[in-house]
Amino acid sequence: KAGVTQTPRYLIKTRGQQVTLSCSPISGHRSVSWYQQTPGQGLQFLFEYFSETQRNKGNFPGRFSGRQFSNSRSEMNVSTLELGDSALYLCASSFGAEADTQYFGPGTRLTVL
Amino acid sequence: DQQVKQNSPSLSVQEGRISILNCDYTNSMFDYFLWYKKYPAEGPTFLISISSIKDKNEDGRFTVFLNKSAKHLSLHIVPSQPGDSAVYFCAASAGWYSGTASKLTFGTGTRLQVTL
Numbered sequence: 001k002a003g004v005t006q007t008p009r010y011l012i013k014t015r016g017q018q019v020t021l022s023c024s025p026i027s028g029h030r031s032v033s034w035y036q037q038t039p040g041q042g043l044q045f046l047f048e049y050f051s052e053t054q055r056n057k058g059n060f061p062g063r064f065s066g067r068q069f070s071n072s073r074s075e076m077n078v079s080t081l082e083l084g085d086s087a088l089y090l091c092a093s094s095f096g097a098e099a100d101t102q103y104f105g106p107g108t109r110l111t112v113l
Numbered sequence: 114d115q116q117v118k119q120n121s122p123s124l125s126v127q128e129g130r131i132s133i134l135n136c137d138y139t140n141s142m143f144d145y146f147l148w149y150k151k152y153p154a155e156g157p158t159f160l161i162s163i164s165s166i167k168d169k170n171e172d173g174r175f176t177v178f179l180n181k182s183a184k185h186l187s188l189h190i191v192p193s194q195p196g197d198s199a200v201y202f203c204a205a206s207a208g209w210y211s212g213t214a215s216k217l218t219f220g221t222g223t224r225l226q227v228t229l
Contacts, residue, residue, distance in 0.1 A: 106156045
């Protein structure tokens with residue numbers, strides 16, 4: 001069974017631009033969660049989508065948004081990029097049940113110059 | 114406010130010996146705990162989990178222990194192998210009761226090095 005895939009793997013943007021990251025979950029998984037990993041803050045939860053609806057949200061500004069499509073694929077968008085948005089963005093998928101194990105993709109490394 | 118803490122940033126263990134990685138949490142609503150292993154430039158790989166109704170869970174060389182009264186969990190790896198060298202993260206969620214199982218709170222990680 002194929003794992004979680006994320007595209008692109010690496011991205012370089014400049015301040016003020018916007019970026020869209022994509023995540024394809026494991027087949028059959030309906031929940032997709034997004035996390036940001038930085039050296040200073042560690043792994044932090046951004047939001048989760050389940051059946052095309054945002055089900056949970058972390059403490060990030062409105063510049064960070066996402067959506068999920070009917071095939072469970074998800075995209076994350078960051079507008080008006082700041083230098084501090086440079087991070088590894090990870091997506092994880094699960095069936096979406098309570099206390100369900102999340103399986104992570106390889107991540108997208110975003111660098112903001 | 115660090116709700117999940119891994120106080121040892123690094124640990125070195127000889128091959129064949131036991132590795133014990135520790136994790137403390139402060140949020141009493143956490144009821145599901147997971148351990149992930151992470152290599153550089155890769156996403157975390159799920160290792161083992163435990164719910165708050167148990168105090169121990171085993172899977173091969175990996176055992177997780179949960180002490181709810183102390184708000185402490187540990188991961189035991191026996192025997193340790195060189196391929197176990199990686200960063201280990203513990204994570205917690207309050208899934209069972211609050212419907213936020215997807216919202217994992219991670220510790221800062223412990224780098225394990227298994228030496229020959």
